[in-house]
Amino acid sequence: MAVTSARPLVNLKETHFDHENARITKYTLADELPAQLSELGLRPRKMAQPGYTVQKLSINDMQKALDFLGRFFFRDEPMNKAVNLLETAESRCEELEEYSASTVDQGFSVAAMDETGKMVGLVINGLVRREEVDYTDKSEDCENPKFRRILKVLGHLDREAKIWEKLPPTCDKVMEVRIASTDSSWRGRGLMRVLCEESERLAKEAGAGAMRMDTTSAFSAAAAQRLGYHSVYEMPYASLSYAPQPSPPHTVAKVYIKEI
Helix, strand or coil: CCCCCCCCCCCCCCCCCCCCCCCCEEEECCCCHHHHHHHCCCCCCCCCCCEEEEEEECHHHHHHHHHHHHHCHHHHCHHHHHCCCCCCCCCCCHHHHHHHHCCHHHCCEEEEEECCCCEEEEEEEEEEEHHHCCCCCCHHHCCCHHHHHHHHHHHHHHHHHCHHHHCCCCCCEEEEEEEEEECHHHCCCCHHHHHHHHHHHHHHHCCCCEEEEEECCHHHHHHHHHCCCEEEEEEEHHHCCCCCCCCCCCCEEEEEEEEC
């Protein structure tokens, strides 16, 4: 999926897995399969199905999360690829890592762990409030010229989408889906849907009236639509001279919202 609007960066802490007060729910990837096969008049094969747990992600989990993102999202995201943000297999972008961690301490991000404790998916969320809206261009503070271009695009989306004008006046909190990523070997199995549903549950608990998702790829845009989001703004990369230019089909960045 995509990183979303620019937020202040934070320093990373020493990391270890902290399960205290985590809500852990057991899911099986074949939960819906028998009913679907029954409708087709087929019988499911008897085989073991991999299971996973969903839990809150804390700032103490960030090193494990960053290692995961470094294998998948940081390298797959279209703008990152377009500017060659990570030039080698060993490359890192500290600014992107700090951006990724900047809202985790709010306690609304979630991760999926397989039965061996390996991270297989995550969604990093951030709660924003109407009265705290700040459209200042923060990209100029970024020392990395490649990531600065990406932040500039994200700032443009934030300003031009004007999401608060498209939401009821009673909605004073929005949960942003800022980064979403799945292990490539687990894609297509419904894991991201479960993580996003858990994100919505946390958003409702926090009093948010809507979810927001900025998509920078055709695939993440399609996923947003499947999850019930609707587009409120779109920007062809070619329309901005400073924007990275991802390869087709990733030619448009969009802002989606979903009232909850």
